[in-house]
Amino acid sequence: MTAHTQSQLEALNACIAACEHCVTACLQEPDVQMMARCITLARDCADVCALTARLVARGSAHAASLLKACAETCQACAEECAKHEHRHCQECVEACRRCA
Amino acid sequence: MTAHTQSQLEALNACIAACEHCVTACLQEPDVQMMARCITLARDCADVCALTARLVARGSAHAASLLKACAETCQACAEECAKHEHRHCQECVEACRRCA
C-alpha cells in the first residue's frame, strides 16, 4: 500500500469514527431537535466514507467516483456540525474537513 | 414510500443479489482465471448498489450522487459479464442493466 493510500484510509477511518460518535452523542443531547440535521448528515457521511475506504483499500477503478461523492458528504457534514459547539461536533468538523 | 422509490429499491436489491451470487459462482468455475475481472467488477457493483439502496431508502440528499456512481458500476459490470456465457453472468447482466 502506498503512503498516499495509507493516508487516505487514515483520514476516511477517522472521519467514520467521528461521524458515528457524533450521531450517538447528538442523540443523547438535551437539544436533540436542534441536532436532527447534524445526525442526518453524519449518518450519510459515515456510510459514504465507509464504502470509499473499501474501494480505496482494494484499488478499485471506481474509487475516484466515490472519493468525489465522499468529498461532498464530508463538506456538507462539516458545515452543519460547525454550527454546534458540542465537542463531538467540533471533532467531527475537523475529521470531515481533513477527509474532504 | 413512492412507487418510484419502491421500483428503484427493487432494481438495486435484485442487482446486489445477482452480483453477490455471480461472484460466488465465478469463484467455483473451472476457468476462474478468466472470471477475475468479472469478480472484481461485481464486487464493486454489489457494494455501490448496497450503499445507494440505503441512501434512496432514507431519502438522503446525497442519493443522487450515489445513483450516478451506481449507474457507472452497473454499466461496467454488465459489459464484463456479457462476455461470459455462464448463467450467473447472464443473470447479472440483466440485473445490472435494469439497475443502471
Place this chain on the structure above:
Amino acid sequence: MTAHTQSQLEALNACIAACEHCVTACLQEPDVQMMARCITLARDCADVCALTARLVARGSAHAASLLKACAETCQACAEECAKHEHRHCQECVEACRRCA
C-alpha cells in the same frame, strides 16, 4: 437461488427499507427526543440486516452467525418501535418482526 433464500432476502430488504425510513421520519418528528432510542436501534438494525442480506445472497459460511445477530437487532428494534404510534414505527415493527 432457492425460494427460501429469496424469501429471506425479501424480509431483510423490507426491514432495511423500513428501518431507514423510520430513522429519517423519527428525526422529523416534533417529539424527536422521545424517538432517540428508536433511531439508535433502527440504525443498528438496518446495518446488521444489510450485511446479513449480503452474506445470505452470496451463500456465505458465516451467514448463520449473522442471521442470529440479525434476529437480536430486529427483536430489539421491534420492541422499541412498538411503543410509538407513528405510522413509520408501526411499519418498522411489522418488518422487523417478520425479519426476526
Place this chain on the structure above:
Amino acid sequence: MTAHTQSQLEALNACIAACEHCVTACLQEPDVQMMARCITLARDCADVCALTARLVARGSAHAASLLKACAETCQACAEECAKHEHRHCQECVEACRRCA
C-alpha cells in the same frame, strides 16, 4: 473514545484493508484457482469487520454480538491465508489474528 475502543478500531481497520488488498491481489495471481477459498473468506472477513467497526465506533448495544461473529470470520480467514506464501496472504494472516 477510550484507548480500548481506539485499539479495537485500529485492529479492525487494519484487517479490513489487509483483506481487501488480499482479495484484489489474489485475483491477479496466476494460480487464482488455488486462491478461490482465500478470496471467499477475505471477502466475508472484510465485510464483517467493517460492520463491527461501525458498531464499536458508535458504542452500539449490539457491538458484542458482532465482535463475536467477527472473531469467527477473522479466524477462518487467517487459517486459509496461512496456507499460502504470497506476501499479501501473510500480511492478511497477521492482521486477522491480531483482530480476532
